[in-house]
Amino acid sequence: xxxxxxxxxxxxxxxxxxxxxxxxxxxxxxxxxxxxxxxxxxxxxxxxxxxxxxxxxxxxxxxxxxxxxxxxxxxxxxxxxxxxxxxxxxxxxxxxxxxxxxxxxxxxxxxxxxxxxxxxxxxxxxxxxxxxxxxxxxxxxxxxxxxxxxxxxxxxxxxxxxxxxxxxxxxxxxxxxxxxxxxxxxxxxxxxxxxxxxxxxxxxxxxxxxxxxxxxxxxxxxxxxxxxxxxxxxxxxxxxxxxxxxxxxxxxxxxxxxxxxxxxxxxxxxxxxxxxxxxxxxxxxxxxxxxxxxxxxxxxxxxxxxxxxxxxxxxxxxxxxxxxxxxxxxxxxxxxxxxxxxxxxxxxxxxxxxxxxxxxxxxxxxxxxxxxxxxxxxxxxxx
Numbered sequence: 001x002x003x004x005x006x007x008x009x010x011x012x013x014x015x016x017x018x019x020x021x022x023x024x025x026x027x028x029x030x031x032x033x034x035x036x037x038x039x040x041x042x043x044x045x046x047x048x049x050x051x052x053x054x055x056x057x058x059x060x061x062x063x064x065x066x067x068x069x070x071x072x073x074x075x076x077x078x079x080x081x082x083x084x085x086x087x088x089x090x091x092x093x094x095x096x097x098x099x100x101x102x103x104x105x106x107x108x109x110x111x112x113x114x115x116x117x118x119x120x121x122x123x124x125x126x127x128x129x130x131x132x133x134x135x136x137x138x139x140x141x142x143x144x145x146x147x148x149x150x151x152x153x154x155x156x157x158x159x160x161x162x163x164x165x166x167x168x169x170x171x172x173x174x175x176x177x178x179x180x181x182x183x184x185x186x187x188x189x190x191x192x193x194x195x196x197x198x199x200x201x202x203x204x205x206x207x208x209x210x211x212x213x214x215x216x217x218x219x220x221x222x223x224x225x226x227x228x229x230x231x232x233x234x235x236x237x238x239x240x241x242x243x244x245x246x247x248x249x250x251x252x253x254x255x256x257x258x259x260x261x262x263x264x265x266x267x268x269x270x271x272x273x274x275x276x277x278x279x280x281x282x283x284x285x286x287x288x289x290x291x292x293x294x295x296x297x298x299x300x301x302x303x304x305x306x307x308x309x310x311x312x313x314x315x316x317x318x319x320x321x322x323x324x325x326x327x328x329x330x331x332x333x334x335x336x337x338x339x340x341x342x343x344x345x346x347x348x349x350x351x352x353x354x355x356x357x358x359x360x361x362x363x364x365x366x367x368x369x370x371x372x373x374x375x376x377x378x379x380x381x382x383x
Contacts, residue, residue: 028077055226
């Protein structure tokens with residue numbers, strides 16, 4: 001009997017060994033005196049990506065972005081854009097544009113004059129300038145505000161003017177430094193989706209610097225998590241969240257419960273961690289390259305923990321089931337957060353969606369409860 005033909009699975013560029021990176025950062029280090037801001041960083045970014053450099057203050061993300069733009073020179077290593085070594089190439093000759101956090105709009109110019117400024121500096125013909133500026137203002141939905149000055153616009157509108165000015169020169173690479181930092185929460189959330197839509201329409205490669213985990217998760221194809229000049233992990237938002245490679249990444253991205261313990265059983269299909277802190281044995285359905293007795297941490301996200309007053313079915317074997325007392329409850333509308341204190345004193349965070357309307361919570365303060373989670377919920381970390 002003939003077998004059906006299966007369509008080949010499409011590889012993303014970063015999964016394809018034959019794909020050529022559009023931006024290649026090769027062993028780049030940046031020193032300011034004795035201080036190392038970026039430490040031996042290598043990174044590949046592919047054409048059309050919306051790539052995020054995510055990290056806290058002092059992590060090196062902005063310094064790395066400024067080296068891409070040409071505003072800083074690497075102390076060691078090289079940067080390639082579209083196969084060309086950028087060593088010695090000044091910012092104004094790179095196929096790059098940068099959108100700053102402050103937007104840096106000219107207050108005495110109208111919206112269309114701000115957007116047209118770079119094209120005029122480049123000597124583009126007037127007719128082409130008018131056409132390109134009108135096209136870009138329509139794309140960012142600001143065509144009817146073309147004659148206004150920046151002080152007559154909202155924060156979100158000024159942000160879009162800055163974006164239009166950056167994109168009108170048709171750069172191959174757009175660098176964004178904390179582009180949404182000045183916006184309020186609701187406007188920031190809406191603008192995140194607008195940025196993604198514009199990037200997908202134009203196909204320009206975006207590299208964004210942000211300290212906001214939610215922002216990076218919403219907009220990016222991939223994320224590089226930076227800490228003290230190093231890249232801790234590179235991956236898609238789901239890979240970074242579900243499979244962190246270190247305690248730092250697990251704790252930096254979202255909320256997480258971390259249980260310390262020691263490996264007592266390690267097989268190819270599972271690992272068992274004995275944890276006094278958790279008050280139970282932790283069973284994870286994947287092996288880890290760690291000898292018996294190794295100290296590890298098991299990361300469990302709050303939304304993956306079930307909370308109940310009655311013993312769950314899994315309580316019989318005592319694995320991934322523990323008990324505690326509800327000390328705090330936060331009602332956030334769409335979900336509720338429970339802080340549960342275990343017998344050993346550790347506080348565990350549990351989030352539960354509020355899928356039905358109710359005037360009284362089924363679990364309340366000082367209730368004794370069971371916490372349980374599935375074998376796939378935990379991730380074993382040894383660093």
